[in-house]
Amino acid sequence: TKALKVVPEDPLTLNNRGLAYIETGAYEKALEDFSAAIKYDPQYAQAFHNRAGAYLFSGDIDAACRDYNQAFRMGYSNSKMMIDRFCNVSNDSARAETFIMLSQEQINSYRPERAINLLEHALLLKPENPKVYYWMGSAYQQMKNFTASETAYSKCIAYDPNNAIAYSKRAAIRGAFLSNPQGALSDLNIALGINPDIEEALYNRAVANAQNKKFEPAIADLTKILDKNPSQSKALFMRGLTYMQMGQKDKACADWNSALALGNNDAANYINRFCKP
CATH class of the missing domain: 1.25.40.10 (Tetratricopeptide repeat domain)
Known part of the structure; x- marks a missing residue:
């Protein structure tokens, strides 16, 4: 805005401010600046392209496609991808x-x-x-x-x-x-x-069951994850926690050591607390 007070009809400054308005979601103000940039430089292809983006975010696909096509006709090649993606719909x-x-x-x-x-x-x-x-x-x-x-x-x-x-x-x-x-x-x-087989759901159900002291179903879900993806360190860590709650320290420590080897640093704290001789 400060630059516009010095050169109020500068297309480049108007275009750049329009882009800033898009970043903040002020699409009407962006449209005004891009349109002004085009008014002062009718051959400013990038301003047509950017105005198309503002139209698209405003919900006006027809206006957006008119500007994308105009920018492409003027040699702005980036507009071709947008035309192919969004303008051939009816x-x-x-x-x-x-x-x-x-x-x-x-x-x-x-x-x-x-x-x-x-x-x-x-x-x-x-x-x-x-x-x-x-x-x-x-x-x-x-x-x-x-x-x-x-x-x-x-x-x-x-x-x-x-x-x-x-x-x-x-x-x-x-x-x-x-x-x-x-x-x-x-x-x-x-x-x-x-x-x-949804891994996220299996993991979250295991956590929920463990929190409710339903340890066997929790172990079953975590083991199913690990049977398919042995490097899932989060599941190894959680299974270790569940085994510890069940009083099966050896199995817990084995899982935590495996998790640590895979880069799960949370496991190190539990190894130091529970698994050192």
């Missing part, structure tokens, strides 16, 4: 998938607020799409809004009752953040009833 389902795809990228980049914005656009197009609610659950979890995350996963399950991963994710929220261990255990049992 129905609401496909457009909703576009927003879902974008939201996943934002979640992977730890920008959950942006992801929620995109998913809300997807909901307007396809309000009964379970994938929208699944990724909303993930985004809200990143934002530490655990109640909203649970609600989103519940809506995903309502539209897709056989989504084992959604049950597992909701269980993690209920068990770790919402003080609902019984709800978490119920979700994990359902998830593993649908797909008995």
